[in-house]
Amino acid sequence: MAPSTSPPRHWLFKTEPDAYSIDDLARALRQTTCWDGVRNYQARNFLRDDVQVGDRVLLYHSNCDPLAIVGTLRVVRAGYPDHTAFDPREQHYDPKSTPEAPIWQMVDVRLIQKFARPATRAMLLADPRLKAMAVLQRGSRLSIQPVTVDEWQIVHELAGATDR
DNA sequence: GCCAACGTTGGC
DNA sequence: GCCAACGTTGGC
Numbered sequence: 001m002a003p004s005t006s007p008p009r010h011w012l013f014k015t016e017p018d019a020y021s022i023d024d025l026a027r028a029l030r031q032t033t034c035w036d037g038v039r040n041y042q043a044r045n046f047l048r049d050d051v052q053v054g055d056r057v058l059l060y061h062s063n064c065d066p067l068a069i070v071g072t073l074r075v076v077r078a079g080y081p082d083h084t085a086f087d088p089r090e091q092h093y094d095p096k097s098t099p100e101a102p103i104w105q106m107v108d109v110r111l112i113q114k115f116a117r118p119a120t121r122a123m124l125l126a127d128p129r130l131k132a133m134a135v136l137q138r139g140s141r142l143s144i145q146p147v148t149v150d151e152w153q154i155v156h157e158l159a160g161a162t163d164r
Numbered sequence: 165g166c167c168a169a170c171g172t173t174g175g176c
Numbered sequence: 177g178c179c180a181a182c183g184t185t186g187g188c
Contacts (some may be wrong), residue, residue, distance in 0.1 A: 016186090038180085040171080063186055139169040141185050 001017060011051060012058040013073070013109075014134055018026040022059055022070045022114050032076060036084045037092040044145035047105040048079045051144070057109060058147055058155055060135055061118075068118035069083035069155055072164065077108035115159040123158050130154060 013035060015021065025033055038044055057073040081102035085094040097103035124130050134145040156163045 012187095042171095067187075138187085139185090140187095141170060143185095 004134060006052075009050070009055045010050065010058070010149060010152045011046070011055060011075075012060055012069070012145045012147050014060045014062045014135070014143040016063045016143075017061045018064065021061065022111070025059075025073070025109075026109050026114055032108060034077075034082075034106050034108050036082050036106045038082070038106065038143060039085075039092055039094065040141075040143060043142055044103070046107050046144045046146070047107055050146075051075055051079060051107050053078050056112065056152070058152065066118070067121035069115070069124070069159070071114040072112040072116045073109040074112050075107050076110045079105040079107055082106040112164050113161065115161050117160050119155050119158040124155070127158065 017023075022031075035047075038047060051133055053075055055075040057075065058069045059071050059073055060069050061067060081099070082092075082097075082104040083099070084090040084106075085097040085102070085104045086099055087093055088095075092104075094103065101107060121136070122132065124136055130136060130151060133147070133151050134140055134142065153163060
Protein backbone atom coordinates (compact mmCIF):
# COMPACT_ATOMS: atom_id res chain seq x y z
CA MET A 1 0.00 0.00 0.00
CA ALA A 2 1.28 3.47 -0.87
CA PRO A 3 2.18 5.66 2.08
CA SER A 4 -0.47 8.22 2.85
CA THR A 5 0.38 11.83 2.23
CA SER A 6 -2.62 13.31 4.04
CA PRO A 7 -1.92 15.62 6.97
CA PRO A 8 -2.44 14.42 10.54
CA ARG A 9 -6.07 14.14 11.42
CA HIS A 10 -8.16 14.67 14.51
CA TRP A 11 -10.26 12.13 16.35
CA LEU A 12 -12.38 11.67 19.43
CA PHE A 13 -11.95 8.54 21.53
CA LYS A 14 -14.47 7.61 24.20
CA THR A 15 -13.69 5.90 27.44
CA GLU A 16 -15.62 5.14 30.57
CA PRO A 17 -13.38 6.55 33.30
CA ASP A 18 -14.37 3.71 35.63
CA ALA A 19 -12.68 1.40 33.14
CA TYR A 20 -9.82 3.66 32.01
CA SER A 21 -9.51 7.38 32.68
CA ILE A 22 -7.20 10.19 31.68
CA ASP A 23 -5.67 9.93 35.16
CA ASP A 24 -4.85 6.29 34.51
CA LEU A 25 -3.07 7.38 31.35
CA ALA A 26 -1.26 10.19 33.18
CA ARG A 27 0.13 7.57 35.58
CA ALA A 28 1.05 5.06 32.89
CA LEU A 29 4.65 4.37 31.88
CA ARG A 30 5.71 7.12 29.44
CA GLN A 31 2.06 8.26 29.65
CA THR A 32 1.46 5.84 26.80
CA THR A 33 -1.00 3.00 26.40
CA CYS A 34 -2.47 0.68 23.82
CA TRP A 35 -6.08 1.60 23.10
CA ASP A 36 -7.57 -1.88 23.32
CA GLY A 37 -11.08 -3.22 23.62
CA VAL A 38 -12.71 -1.58 20.59
CA ARG A 39 -15.32 -4.12 19.44
CA ASN A 40 -17.32 -2.29 16.82
CA TYR A 41 -16.60 -2.73 13.13
CA GLN A 42 -16.97 0.89 12.11
CA ALA A 43 -14.61 2.00 14.88
CA ARG A 44 -12.26 -0.88 13.99
CA ASN A 45 -12.15 0.31 10.39
CA PHE A 46 -11.08 3.79 11.49
CA LEU A 47 -8.30 2.27 13.62
CA ARG A 48 -7.18 -0.03 10.82
CA ASP A 49 -7.47 2.29 7.83
CA ASP A 50 -7.39 5.92 8.89
CA VAL A 51 -5.80 6.63 12.25
CA GLN A 52 -2.15 7.51 11.64
CA VAL A 53 0.91 8.18 13.74
CA GLY A 54 0.88 11.87 14.63
CA ASP A 55 -2.91 12.17 14.60
CA ARG A 56 -4.34 13.89 17.64
CA VAL A 57 -7.25 12.76 19.76
CA LEU A 58 -9.82 14.41 22.01
CA LEU A 59 -10.43 12.13 25.00
CA TYR A 60 -14.08 11.93 26.08
CA HIS A 61 -15.27 10.51 29.38
CA SER A 62 -18.63 8.76 28.90
CA ASN A 63 -21.10 7.17 31.27
CA CYS A 64 -19.99 9.30 34.19
CA ASP A 65 -20.46 12.64 35.86
CA PRO A 66 -19.46 15.06 34.56
CA LEU A 67 -19.51 14.00 30.91
CA ALA A 68 -16.58 15.89 29.35
CA ILE A 69 -13.69 16.07 26.97
CA VAL A 70 -10.89 15.85 29.50
CA GLY A 71 -7.72 16.20 27.45
CA THR A 72 -5.81 15.26 24.33
CA LEU A 73 -3.68 12.36 23.09
CA ARG A 74 -1.29 11.74 20.25
CA VAL A 75 -1.25 8.57 18.21
CA VAL A 76 2.22 7.03 18.50
CA ARG A 77 1.57 3.68 16.81
CA ALA A 78 -0.86 2.96 13.98
CA GLY A 79 -3.32 0.07 13.90
CA TYR A 80 -2.20 -3.44 14.81
CA PRO A 81 -4.02 -6.54 16.08
CA ASP A 82 -5.70 -6.20 19.48
CA HIS A 83 -4.23 -9.19 21.30
CA THR A 84 -6.59 -8.80 24.23
CA ALA A 85 -9.23 -10.40 22.00
CA PHE A 86 -7.23 -13.65 22.08
CA ASP A 87 -7.21 -14.06 25.86
CA PRO A 88 -10.24 -15.72 27.53
CA ARG A 89 -9.39 -13.93 30.77
CA GLU A 90 -9.82 -10.53 29.14
CA GLN A 91 -13.09 -8.69 29.43
CA HIS A 92 -13.23 -8.10 25.68
CA TYR A 93 -12.20 -11.62 24.71
CA ASP A 94 -13.57 -12.62 21.32
CA PRO A 95 -13.11 -16.27 20.32
CA LYS A 96 -13.77 -15.38 16.68
CA SER A 97 -10.54 -13.37 16.62
CA THR A 98 -7.30 -15.37 16.53
CA PRO A 99 -3.62 -14.50 16.09
CA GLU A 100 -3.81 -16.12 12.65
CA ALA A 101 -6.90 -14.14 11.66
CA PRO A 102 -7.25 -11.14 13.96
CA ILE A 103 -10.49 -9.18 13.75
CA TRP A 104 -9.88 -6.29 16.11
CA GLN A 105 -7.33 -3.51 15.99
CA MET A 106 -5.76 -1.13 18.44
CA VAL A 107 -3.43 1.85 18.30
CA ASP A 108 -1.01 3.27 20.85
CA VAL A 109 -1.59 6.74 22.27
CA ARG A 110 0.40 9.12 24.46
CA LEU A 111 -0.97 11.88 26.62
CA ILE A 112 -0.56 15.39 25.22
CA GLN A 113 -2.38 17.26 27.96
CA LYS A 114 -5.02 16.89 30.61
CA PHE A 115 -7.26 19.95 30.51
CA ALA A 116 -7.16 21.99 33.72
CA ARG A 117 -10.78 22.80 32.93
CA PRO A 118 -12.50 19.94 31.03
CA ALA A 119 -14.90 20.91 28.27
CA THR A 120 -18.09 19.46 29.69
CA ARG A 121 -20.85 18.08 27.52
CA ALA A 122 -23.07 20.88 28.78
CA MET A 123 -20.53 23.43 27.54
CA LEU A 124 -20.22 21.67 24.20
CA LEU A 125 -23.99 21.46 23.77
CA ALA A 126 -24.33 25.15 24.55
CA ASP A 127 -22.02 26.16 21.69
CA PRO A 128 -23.91 26.51 18.41
CA ARG A 129 -20.69 26.03 16.45
CA LEU A 130 -20.60 22.42 17.63
CA LYS A 131 -24.10 21.59 16.48
CA ALA A 132 -22.84 18.95 14.04
CA MET A 133 -20.21 17.37 16.29
CA ALA A 134 -20.71 13.60 16.21
CA VAL A 135 -20.41 12.90 19.92
CA LEU A 136 -23.19 15.38 20.64
CA GLN A 137 -25.70 13.75 18.31
CA ARG A 138 -28.55 11.81 19.81
CA GLY A 139 -27.80 8.10 19.84
CA SER A 140 -24.12 8.56 19.02
CA ARG A 141 -22.39 5.37 20.11
CA LEU A 142 -19.28 5.22 17.99
CA SER A 143 -16.23 5.08 20.26
CA ILE A 144 -13.78 6.30 17.59
CA GLN A 145 -15.01 9.38 15.73
CA PRO A 146 -13.41 11.82 13.31
CA VAL A 147 -13.30 15.44 14.47
CA THR A 148 -12.91 18.49 12.26
CA VAL A 149 -10.12 21.03 12.76
CA ASP A 150 -12.75 23.60 13.71
CA GLU A 151 -14.20 21.28 16.36
CA TRP A 152 -10.70 20.57 17.67
CA GLN A 153 -9.98 24.29 18.04
CA ILE A 154 -13.34 25.18 19.57
CA VAL A 155 -12.95 22.47 22.20
CA HIS A 156 -9.56 23.94 23.15
CA GLU A 157 -11.11 27.38 23.34
CA LEU A 158 -13.89 26.16 25.63
CA ALA A 159 -11.37 24.34 27.81
CA GLY A 160 -9.17 27.44 27.96
CA ALA A 161 -6.32 25.24 26.76
CA THR A 162 -3.44 25.75 24.38
CA ASP A 163 -3.60 23.72 21.18
CA ARG A 164 -0.52 21.51 21.45
C1' DG B 165 -33.52 3.54 36.75
C1' DC B 166 -35.39 4.50 32.31
C1' DC B 167 -35.32 4.15 27.69
C1' DA B 168 -33.94 5.44 22.83
C1' DA B 169 -30.66 4.21 19.51
C1' DC B 170 -28.06 1.04 17.47
C1' DG B 171 -25.53 -3.41 16.48
C1' DT B 172 -25.65 -8.38 16.41
C1' DT B 173 -27.72 -12.87 16.19
C1' DG B 174 -30.26 -16.43 14.34
C1' DG B 175 -34.59 -18.53 12.56
C1' DC B 176 -36.89 -18.77 8.41
C1' DG C 177 -31.93 -11.58 2.52
C1' DC C 178 -35.40 -10.33 5.89
C1' DC C 179 -36.55 -9.13 10.32
C1' DA C 180 -37.75 -10.01 15.19
C1' DA C 181 -35.47 -10.68 19.40
C1' DC C 182 -32.00 -9.52 22.15
C1' DG C 183 -27.88 -7.16 24.14
C1' DT C 184 -25.21 -2.97 24.68
C1' DT C 185 -24.37 1.88 24.86
C1' DG C 186 -24.88 5.90 27.05
C1' DG C 187 -27.50 10.31 27.89
C1' DC C 188 -30.84 11.89 30.89
